[in-house]
Amino acid sequence: MSKQTKFLLPESELPTHWYNLNADVGPLGVELPPVLNPQTKEPVTPDDLAPIFPMALIEQEMGAERHVEIPEAVRDVYRLWRPTPLYRAHRWEEALDTPAKIFYKYEGVSPTGSHKPNTSVPQAYYNAEEGVQRLTTETGAGQWGSALSFACQMLDLECLVYMVKISYEQKPYRRVLMETWDATVTPSPSDTTEAGRRILEQDPDSSGSLGIAISEAVEVAVQDEHAKYALGSVLNHVLLHQTVIGQEVIKQLERAGADWPDVIIAPTGGGSNFAGLVYPFLAAHVDGRPKPRILAVEPDAAPSLTKGQYTYDFGDTAQMTPLVKMRTLGHDFVPAPIHSGGLRYHGMSPQVSALYEAGHIEAVSTPQLPMFDACQSFVRAEGILPAPEAGHGVWGAMQEALACKESGASKTILFNLCGHGHFDLSAYEAYRAGELVDLEYSQDEIDKSLAAVPQID
């Protein structure tokens, strides 16, 4: 008998609005402490943020409108790859010999191969609407940089990407991809900014860091009246844009005749793909549907939810951003160089952190070796190669499916496969060659880094 594997939605079912979690903090019993100006320690005002973000995004960041309309021009670009498919993992279920029903949403069909363009496109749109001519950003391995390059190309903006120098030199392909979308990619630290020159004076051979690259990108945005800055995760407006993912999933599960999921799983770095899948289910819960178990999977190398502290901290290493209350390992914390570059963040989205504090979500962490084992199991059955970041969702789903095998429970498991691994074959090569190293952090080491966090209550 034929089994349906893939649940597509027609373009007419593309969501018309994003879902704003800020609207439901009351019903969910979640407290979202204000973001603070690092100088005054007072709540930031829109004017504080205006030098780096356009007003429309600042309003989304702070606003509490429950449904935010997606501009038609943004939907036009989304249509290049959205709606994305939802899969039922029949083959993997069989391989795992589990009674569980496993569904996964696949965001790897976007032009950049991940979920990131869901937010880079509206960010570019609102900037263009307000007359901004160029966007600046930082990138490590290049996922976010390529998503913003793509979006700027689609919306006729210039894009300046500060790419951590060691990645610029070691990973030329992502740079080429960004340049193909006409972005200007500069190895960071560079002599194009004060921040970069200061670093180079001290250390002409600096291989750079995300913190330095952020400083350079923000400096350019502040000093150039025609430029603004764009961030790829963590902030409320970024998570808002990702909610197209979960909204599509809910429609697709209905088409699949599936049960409401028992457990929803997604990787967490800054929190954006996680929020994108999960928030629409929280909205449905506020509207009366049962709340699934919600599971965040983070790498052992950056365990902000499982081992961090809920406190005010800087979003960046260089202490330039506002202070946000979040689960953090301390802004000085440097995650080990695992292959899931997109998850190597010391903090966590303030919204996701607050949901964790309120008990709405659970979190687990994994070293990268078992995560790659799970990916290998998945690719053997489903044929799709996960990006290592996405692999954390795969690993989480596998644990749940194996628990169902143990217990005999026929649960419905849903996870987010947020990107393909076609750019990550060097990681798979290291995995297959037995060259993966896992560093786990002791609570002592994390406490040391947390000691540098500013004390604000």
Add this chain to the structure above:
Amino acid sequence: MSKQTKFLLPESELPTHWYNLNADVGPLGVELPPVLNPQTKEPVTPDDLAPIFPMALIEQEMGAERHVEIPEAVRDVYRLWRPTPLYRAHRWEEALDTPAKIFYKYEGVSPTGSHKPNTSVPQAYYNAEEGVQRLTTETGAGQWGSALSFACQMLDLECLVYMVKISYEQKPYRRVLMETWDATVTPSPSDTTEAGRRILEQDPDSSGSLGIAISEAVEVAVQDEHAKYALGSVLNHVLLHQTVIGQEVIKQLERAGADWPDVIIAPTGGGSNFAGLVYPFLAAHVDGRPKPRILAVEPDAAPSLTKGQYTYDFGDTAQMTPLVKMRTLGHDFVPAPIHSGGLRYHGMSPQVSALYEAGHIEAVSTPQLPMFDACQSFVRAEGILPAPEAGHGVWGAMQEALACKESGASKTILFNLCGHGHFDLSAYEAYRAGELVDLEYSQDEIDKSLAAVPQID
């Protein structure tokens, strides 16, 4: 006003049958000369082919059943990525300022990023059905090798890939991809076969060639009673399997309310993605629909249609295959090392060659520099990065669209975007760095190579 960009089909619209051109050679006035045994020069029999192919594929190769049912198990695997999207290139039309309407079928959403799994999956299926335990093949850059590895993984077969040694050493990522699907990848020439050992004795440092790799793969298939060989293009049964592409397109054009295409364009190497898009339109023509102009685009480096000769020749450099009548540059012809590795073939599918001889299709060729220029224009507008092979279709469509701009004609143009370029960023890097070299062949050089072709009338 909202413009629909992408035309999806539900899984229920996945084609149930492949279309067999052999059935329509009469109505199309096409003659398909027999394939000859290279020893006897007599037409080959199924028994001649049985050592390397399973009987079901031999029957498809020689059969004339018009509609060949697609086994449910094959459709089950197809559903992992099929139906694939058809796009209307609104943004590119605007960028080119053309009155033409441009549609493209996108095969890059498959797990291996190209159209190749459309045939690797059924090939693996029929072999498994007949008790074959392992498939052997050769690969250059790795597109076909990864498609067969994926298919063997899905159908529980072992896969042995002989990879040209220079690619094995210079392009480790494709090898890793194949290994992730559990294929055994051996650099060729190797000491695992008589053919390989013979080469290594003469030249221990040989960097290999496709011809040598074919010899090794076929030798293993012939000597191991549990193994058969699989080929990724050229043969009738391979082209048959690709016809899911064009069948889906016809349904999607109807959904788009589009006019019947005025011109259909696809790249040609061995002919398989071309046939996949084009054949269903020829079938529709036999059934009474108008025949679009049909345009094959080949690289200047392997101009078998535009500069070759229609004659009996070997399919491989090593003169091991049967003799087929085709457009050929001579089996000794070595195409320049362009980045479109998948198009570097001295010959052309016998079916496509016969269609060309009968005047059903036109052909043009292009150097790679203008082809990459066209890709750059396309990616700026549409955001999707074409594989260089696929770029030949992009280039062809662009010429047609610009001709429409000139003439003011609002033609409907359809082309096959047969793969994404996420594995080809080194090619784009060379392009952007101005390092692309184009070698054009003079008719004299081609004639020299053609002189080595066996004389059979």
